[in-house]
Amino acid sequence: MYSVSKTPPPLEPGRGARRSFATWRAVMALILREMSTRYGKNPGGYIWAVLEPLGAILILSFAFSLMMRSPSLGNSFILFYATGYLPFNLYQVLANNVARALSFSKSLLFYPSVTWVDAILARFLLNALTGVLVAYLLLSGILAVIDTRIVLDFMPMVASMGLAMLLGLGIGTLNCALGGIFPTWDLIWSIATRPLFIASAIFFVMEDLPTGVQDILWYNPLVHITGMMRAGFFPMYSPQYVSPLYVLAVALISLVMGLILLGRYHRDILNR
Numbered sequence: 001m002y003s004v005s006k007t008p009p010p011l012e013p014g015r016g017a018r019r020s021f022a023t024w025r026a027v028m029a030l031i032l033r034e035m036s037t038r039y040g041k042n043p044g045g046y047i048w049a050v051l052e053p054l055g056a057i058l059i060l061s062f063a064f065s066l067m068m069r070s071p072s073l074g075n076s077f078i079l080f081y082a083t084g085y086l087p088f089n090l091y092q093v094l095a096n097n098v099a100r101a102l103s104f105s106k107s108l109l110f111y112p113s114v115t116w117v118d119a120i121l122a123r124f125l126l127n128a129l130t131g132v133l134v135a136y137l138l139l140s141g142i143l144a145v146i147d148t149r150i151v152l153d154f155m156p157m158v159a160s161m162g163l164a165m166l167l168g169l170g171i172g173t174l175n176c177a178l179g180g181i182f183p184t185w186d187l188i189w190s191i192a193t194r195p196l197f198i199a200s201a202i203f204f205v206m207e208d209l210p211t212g213v214q215d216i217l218w219y220n221p222l223v224h225i226t227g228m229m230r231a232g233f234f235p236m237y238s239p240q241y242v243s244p245l246y247v248l249a250v251a252l253i254s255l256v257m258g259l260i261l262l263g264r265y266h267r268d269i270l271n272r
Helices: 015-038 047-067 077-099 116-146 154-181 185-192 211-217 221-233 244-270
Strands: none
Touching: 015 116, 047 077, 047 116, 077 116, 077 154, 077 221, 116 154, 116 244, 154 185, 154 221, 154 244, 221 244
């Protein structure tokens, strides 16, 4: 017998471009939906995205100014805590929102034109852009109010914010998968990471701690992100412990693991 080989049909011209356009259209639709859901129904809307971190920074600054004469770096409590809190807040907001991307858009993910990747990408883009804008407005306002001459180094500042976004995406994607597979994971993660706010060098600099404590906290990637951010605002501060490659490795490994798990189990997660 002779077998007749069948050649696959040629790819339709422009199919990849149309799929890419459909993906971005779905992402934009999800972004607009979340903007109207989160900010459109609340009085003040986007103003709360600025007021919440501003209130946290002011409270921290006031509380510690009563106990200390000066911060560990510089003369401004507000600037010191802002440079620690804002990159941490950017990471935390991204990680929390990306982790809930599938549950937030679950009703829409049953449509063929919307994928789980669209849901994650939409939440990441919206919260990343919002977080960066809020950080820019607050830091610019603080620098204008304290009226001090500071020589800024933008490279460590950009690296800090970029790594905070990437780490938030990686941890959020991994938690999105684990939370969908194991229902109790969200509770376990919430309890395990509560000390992060204290252990991420927001209230101090690493050099003020004993060597043994520094060795333990070094494995917290947020400590490196905070150190890079402060190096951009305080010229005399040069944190030797900072390792951008370590933060990058943690973020990428988490992201790849999360994508693999979601690619394998996303249907099971959506059908629960």
